[in-house]
Amino acid sequence: MDTKFDSTADTVAESLRKMIMDGELKGGDRLVERNLAERFGISRIPMREAIQQLEREGLLDTFRNRGAVVHMLTASDVKEIYDLRALLEGDAIYRSVKRLDNETVARAELVHRLLGDASLAARQGELNREFHALLYSRCGNERQLKVIAELRSQVERYERLQDTLLVDTPSFQVEHKSILQACRVRNARGARSMTIAHLNSARDIVMQLVESG
Incomplete structure (x- = not known):
């Protein structure tokens, strides 16, 4: 179970990372966890883990009232x-x-x-x-x-x-x-x-x- 969870989160994180790298997700864009989970056909748990992974990498910022947002470089x-x-x-x-x-x-x-x-x-x-x-x-x-x-x-x-x-x-x-x-x-x-x-x-x-x- 744990191995599958990690694998799913890693795969989704890679897809989201590519979307940012390719400019599909731009600086300031908000990531709606529920919508993305539906798009990828997964539960919100691995989606949340993928978002947290990209936050640790500095690609996303998380705000209390907005959720995850693509980080804008200064x-x-x-x-x-x-x-x-x-x-x-x-x-x-x-x-x-x-x-x-x-x-x-x-x-x-x-x-x-x-x-x-x-x-x-x-x-x-x-x-x-x-x-x-x-x-x-x-x-x-x-x-x-x-x-x-x-x-x-x-x-x-x-x-x-x-x-x-x-x-x-x-x-x-x-x-x-x-x-x-x-x-x-x-x-x-x-x-x-x-x-x-x-x-x-x-x-x-x-x-x-x-x-x-």
Whole structure:
């Protein structure tokens, strides 16, 4: 019984997360628990658990009289999130580089080539996540990777509105290439500094989107 409950809540949380990431649910939108439970064909208990899960991830805010509302990022939120991402992702790649095997590097190189393919513009967000995940994968701290994923999800709704950004902005692919080259030669310090610089570039773009409303 417990396993089924957790599985249902997790599945619904993933669906709601995707709705936020895709912009179907926008900042300030209210989630009506009863209506969503009917839409997904489930009871309100797993729906409530899914909403609580997304609240813990920072995607939703819960108010006494309004219930759950999609969190609206402020410029201050963006700065805090990217400051944390720079610390955590810089450290993750620094420790991961020393343990990367050739197969993982080769997979990252393949993803990098796919990122440069304009015909795959609709998959840029997915490929970008995979590229970084591969290079962080040997950091040896699963909790750290989980927090990185949660922080990314808080701003990804803005990043995914710019799915073609990595195709249209050559500097992003240049930055990826530099990070990959540092990993290829196992230059941990270089990979860390380049990753932080890359995140700062992304932060500036997301900040502009948030400030423009």
